[in-house]
Amino acid sequence: MSILDYDQARERFTDFFQTFIRPDENGDKTFVYADKIRSVAHREETAVFVDLDDVQQHDEELYDAIRKNSSRYHLLAYDVVDKLVQDAIGDNPPPVKDALDAFLYQRVFMENQQHQAADGNDGAANNDAKKKIPAKLMRRFELYFRTPDVDKNLAAREILAEHVGKLVTMRGVVIRASEVMPLVNVITYLCDACGCEVYQDVNGPTYSPTLTCPSKDCQESKANGRLELQLRGSSFLKYQEVRVQEMSDQVPVGSIPRALTIRVTGENTRLCQPGDHIKVCGILLPQLRTGYKNTGGALVADVFLDCHSIENMRMEEDKEITTEFSEEEIATVSRPDIYELLAYSIAPEIFGHTDVKKSLLLALVGGVDKNTNGMKIRGALNIILVGDPGVAKSQLLGYVDRLAVRSQYTTGRGSSGVGLTAAVVKDPVTGEMTLEGGALVLADRGICCIDEFDKMLESDRTAIHEVMEQQTISISKAGINTSLNARVSILAAANPAFGRYNSKKTVEENVQLPAALLSRFDLLWLIQDVPDQENDKRIAEHIAYVHMKGHEPETNLKPLSMQLIRRYIALCKKHNPVIPSYLQKRLVEKYVELRENARENMETSVFTSPRNLLAVVRMATAHARLHLREKVEECDIDEALRLLDACKASIESSKDVAARRRPKDPVDVVFDLIRSLLDADSQSVARNKLIQEVEQRGLTGDAVDKCLQRYPDVLTVDHGRILCSI
Known part of the structure; x- marks a missing residue:
């Protein structure tokens, strides 16, 4: 060149x-x-x-x-x-x-x-x-x-020393945006001795004011005139400092996301706020450290991006859908069983959990937000997965996090209330306190996956109560009183407090979550690991096949690619279906039935409130969106009610599981012990040894006597030994 x-x-x-x-x-x-x-x-x-x-x-x-x-x-x-x-x-x-x-x-x-x-x-x-x-x-x-549209969107870690002084395009998420402040460009002074006007160009965030008048009159007369600042004749620019962090898909596994400071001036200010995904075009420039910051390393210089343009990717999913579908893709998404196909395409390597996957699909699509007389009713679906260890809860959360266009993944013990909502930090430019968005703010209009939800501290868990219903975060700290948008779906996973689910206790006692929080979840799935020979065999064969082949077994359904699912979900979100009045009676009857069942089954049923009725409405509108309809039909209501009933059934069926897990009769336990401890030659066992083994299993010596009385034809006692004729 x-x-x-x-x-x-x-x-x-x-x-x-x-x-x-x-x-x-x-x-x-x-x-x-x-x-x-x-x-x-x-x-x-x-x-x-x-x-x-x-x-x-x-x-x-x-x-x-x-x-x-x-x-x-x-x-x-x-x-x-x-x-x-x-x-x-x-x-x-x-x-x-x-x-x-x-x-x-x-x-x-x-x-x-x-x-x-x-x-x-x-x-x-x-x-x-x-x-x-x-x-x-x-x-x-x-x-x-x-920059040209074909330029590669770089991550913060890909911007190197070779880019200094050049135009680069960066993509990331805004984690902090300062207030718009005046940045001095040219300062005008007026000498009080000679009346001369002095101009000082300012390049950079700091400058040293001019003290002596440089005019010829003052220098010859040695008047040493004092310069006074003329604000009316000085030039100022609108200035804002933005901190942009790498997207989750740009961070290698095991690495910490990097961030870059963006200096925004003029008409480019106020185009983004914390949580927005943006594409920034600017010139990479060095900024030498000054003052005490330079003591650590004199050869080190900070870099920043002098912003030239900002494109807010707030509606990124809408832009993705502008790409036309091919004829093959149109035939695929036009299938009558598209609902089942999309649900199967969510984590196809995981065996079963069909209804759970369908509910996750509806959460990805989302319901329709409603604003009535200033009151907002959320359309986002909140789902919690409760179950025994090893039932693929975390795998489902991880797949949804990778599939969603906008998502954040975190764990309960690894996140604090401040990390979820917003942190108050000191602005490095002005020294004032500003807000830095947390996981829920960064996932605005997306999904926030929280694993190990039960491990969160109570003080941190209460921070998301407002988010789950009002979809906002109210901050009142360090003199800052504001409200941030957090229009996000919460997808949580929790383990039972006692290691495995105890059907003799309520859901609140098993998970140790308050009813006020559980009621904010639209669906609560209880996934239990129940020993079943046929089902265990199918799961083992599936796991072994996936491990050996590297993909799921071939079936009649072929899973769709992630990119096609994202584009189809973006197309679904363009539709805003409404519920006709003739379906109102069906919803009312179902809600009354739910309340009646909750009153009769107080021990096993979860807390039932009007939020359950709203959950059915959200799922019905999401199901209608999934089929690209502008009006909710009865089949949408039926599917929403079916999923709600399936959630209730997963909890109430724990009674049957408890019955299957009921402990054996003590007499049968003693009889099995006798058979396992028999001496091969004499076909007998010492009575003292048997009593010792029985007591180790939590039983008493009376169980041995009852066993001898129940089986007199098989068991006999001779000189302190019990003979078995089987």
């Missing part, structure tokens, strides 16, 4: 801004940048965004030079646009729209009058007046570069 000198770069930039033509929506050719510069000259626009796609199309050599040294050519482009703006204004007075405009107009006019009186040359006077005032102060516009 060749390096253009200053004059060549100016000529090429001038030619590009004046002659580049792009067709508009109607097909008419327009001088895009020439029109923008005229708008900037008349103060109708503030920002000029230069697309490098246009530069590459117009001048390949200039494009290569910009990509090689973006920082230098950004300043050159500013100089060119300054000249073009002045040419567009001509001899006309510049527009006056604020105090700085009035200040500049007055100063230029006064300088012109002085020069006209001195030498009578209008043109030279005008040029001298403009040269005296810094170009940055006269500049009332902003110029930014935008």
